[in-house]
Amino acid sequence: MSAPHLIWFRNDLRLADHAAVAAAARSGPVVALFVLDDDKPGHWRMGAAQRWWLHHSLLSLGRDLAARGGALVLRRGLAADVVPQVAASVGAAAVHTLTHYEPWAKAQDAAVAKAVTLKRYHGALLAPPASVTAGGGGRYRIFTPWWRKLQEQMPPPPPQPAPEMVFAPLPASDTLGDWRLLPTSPDWSGGFAMWMPGEAGAAARLAEFLNVAAGYDKGRNLPSQDGSSRLSPHLALGEISIRQVWHAVADAIPAAHAEPYLRELGWRDFAANILDQFPDHGDVPGRAQFDAIGFRDAPRELAAWQQGCTGYPIVDAGMRQLWATGWMHNRVRMIAASFLVKHLLIDWREGERWFWDCLVDADLGANSLGWQWVMGSGVDSSPFNRIFAPVTQSAKFDAGAYIRRWVPELANLRDADIHAPWEAEPLMLRAAGVALGRNYPHPIVGHAEGRARALAAYADAKAF
Numbered sequence: 001m002s003a004p005h006l007i008w009f010r011n012d013l014r015l016a017d018h019a020a021v022a023a024a025a026r027s028g029p030v031v032a033l034f035v036l037d038d039d040k041p042g043h044w045r046m047g048a049a050q051r052w053w054l055h056h057s058l059l060s061l062g063r064d065l066a067a068r069g070g071a072l073v074l075r076r077g078l079a080a081d082v083v084p085q086v087a088a089s090v091g092a093a094a095v096h097t098l099t100h101y102e103p104w105a106k107a108q109d110a111a112v113a114k115a116v117t118l119k120r121y122h123g124a125l126l127a128p129p130a131s132v133t134a135g136g137g138g139r140y141r142i143f144t145p146w147w148r149k150l151q152e153q154m155p156p157p158p159p160q161p162a163p164e165m166v167f168a169p170l171p172a173s174d175t176l177g178d179w180r181l182l183p184t185s186p187d188w189s190g191g192f193a194m195w196m197p198g199e200a201g202a203a204a205r206l207a208e209f210l211n212v213a214a215g216y217d218k219g220r221n222l223p224s225q226d227g228s229s230r231l232s233p234h235l236a237l238g239e240i241s242i243r244q245v246w247h248a249v250a251d252a253i254p255a256a257h258a259e260p261y262l263r264e265l266g267w268r269d270f271a272a273n274i275l276d277q278f279p280d281h282g283d284v285p286g287r288a289q290f291d292a293i294g295f296r297d298a299p300r301e302l303a304a305w306q307q308g309c310t311g312y313p314i315v316d317a318g319m320r321q322l323w324a325t326g327w328m329h330n331r332v333r334m335i336a337a338s339f340l341v342k343h344l345l346i347d348w349r350e351g352e353r354w355f356w357d358c359l360v361d362a363d364l365g366a367n368s369l370g371w372q373w374v375m376g377s378g379v380d381s382s383p384f385n386r387i388f389a390p391v392t393q394s395a396k397f398d399a400g401a402y403i404r405r406w407v408p409e410l411a412n413l414r415d416a417d418i419h420a421p422w423e424a425e426p427l428m429l430r431a432a433g434v435a436l437g438r439n440y441p442h443p444i445v446g447h448a449e450g451r452a453r454a455l456a457a458y459a460d461a462k463a464f
Ligand SMILES: Cc1cc2nc3c(=O)[nH]c(=O)nc-3n(C[C@H](O)[C@H](O)[C@H](O)COP(=O)(O)OP(=O)(O)OC[C@H]3O[C@@H](n4cnc5c(N)ncnc54)[C@H](O)[C@@H]3O)c2cc1C
Pocket: 220, 228, 229, 230, 231, 232, 233, 235, 236, 264, 265, 266, 267, 268, 269, 271, 328, 329, 330, 333, 334, 337, 355, 359, 361, 362, 363, 364, 366, 367, 368, 369, 370, 371, 374
C-alpha cells in the first residue's frame, strides 16, 4: 500500500464538496483526523453550545466514514504538535486541509507546515478573501463594493460529490465521550433537540428551506415566522459547503428572489474578509476612538440581559430563544445587541462573549462583524447613532407570536400590549395575568433615557 494521506478536518466536517478530502482520496489511502485544540487566545475557546453541536457533528462524520469502511481519528491537544505526530505515526505522505481564516487557524497552519508537507485548499468560503481586491490590489472594508467585485467570481464552481475513498490502517483514537463536550449537570441542551447536526442534517435543512426560499426577502425579517434558512450552525462547522447552498438556492428559485439570500451568504464571506485583514476584530474596535467610550460596569443589568429579564419583551424573547436553542433570529440579534451596547451602555465585548458561549453558530468573523456593526465601531462606515427602538422594531416586524412563544408569562396579552406591557391599561394586564415587577420585570431602563445616555457617551468619546 502506498503512503497514506492525512485529511485534517477542522470547521469543515463533511465529505462532499471538500477539496482536501477529494485531493487526499485521489492521492492514495487516507486517514481522517480531527484535533480538539482548545488553545485559543483570550476568550475564544469553543463555547458550550457549539461544543454540544461539535459532539454530534463528529459522531455523524464518524458514522459517514464508517459507512465507507473507515473511521474518524480523534485527538486532543495542540494541533501544531498532534497533526505532525499523527502524520509521522502513519507515515503520511502529506496532510490535506481546507484554509480557514481565524487567527488561530493561521497560526496552526504555519506551525504544522514547518513539520510536515501541508497542502491547503480553498473551500470554506465562496472565494479566497485575498482574491477579491480593488483595481490597485487593495482590500475592501465596505460590503457593497466588495460584493460587486465578488460577482466577477460568481457563480462559484459547482459542488462536487463525496469521493470514493480507500482507508489506511488506523492510528489510535480518543473516545469522543471522554472529551466531555456535552453538558452534564445541569443539562441545558433539551431545547437543542430541534437541530440535526451533521452532513445529512445540513442537507435536510437546506431541502426544507428551499420550500420557502422564494419568500426569504420578506420572511427573513419576521421573527414569528421560519423565514430564514437556519443553516448557520451547519455552515459554521462546515457540514455543508457554501457552494452547495449557493447552487441549490440559485437553481431552485428565480434569480430576483434568490439574490437577497445569496447576498446574505456574501455577508459570511465578507466577515471572513474583514477578519483576515483585522485578526483582532473580535477584541479591538475597528476605530480606535470607540475604546474611549465610558462603558458602564453593571453586572446586574448584564445578567438581566443574559437571562432575558430586561422588561423589553422582544429583547427578552431573543435572549431566551438563544439560551434554549443556541440560536437567535437575525433581526432580534440586532435589537438585543443594540439594547446591550446602547440602552445599557455595556461593553460590546461582554455581549460578543455571551453570544460566543451560547450560539451553536458561533463564528469569530460573523460575531465580531455583527457586534461591531451594532456598536458602530467597525472598519466599515456603519452609522454610530443607529439606536434600535425595541418597541417600534417589535411592532414593525410583528413579533407578537415570537414573544408569546419565548416569554410565556406575556402570552395572554393582546397584540396592542405585548410589545410594551408597561404601557398597557392595568385592567388589561390583570386580565392577562401579568403583574409587572412580580411575574415580569419593569423595563430596566427607559428608551428615551437609555438613548440619551448612549448618545452623550458617544459624544464624550468623540466617537461621532
Ligand atoms: C450581534 C450579531 C452577532 C452575530 N453572530 C453570528 C455568529 O456568531 N455566527 C453567524 O453565523 N452569524 C452571526 N450573525 C449573523 C446572523 O445573525 C446569522 O448568520 C443568521 O441569523 C443565521 O440564521 P440563518 O442561518 O437562518 O440565516 P439566513 O438569513 O438564512 O442566511 C444564510 C446564511 O448567510 C450567513 N449570514 C447571514 N447573515 C449574516 C451576517 N450578518 N453576517 C455573516 N453571515 C451571515 C449565515 O451563514 C447564514 O446561515 C450575527 C449577527 C449579529 C447582529
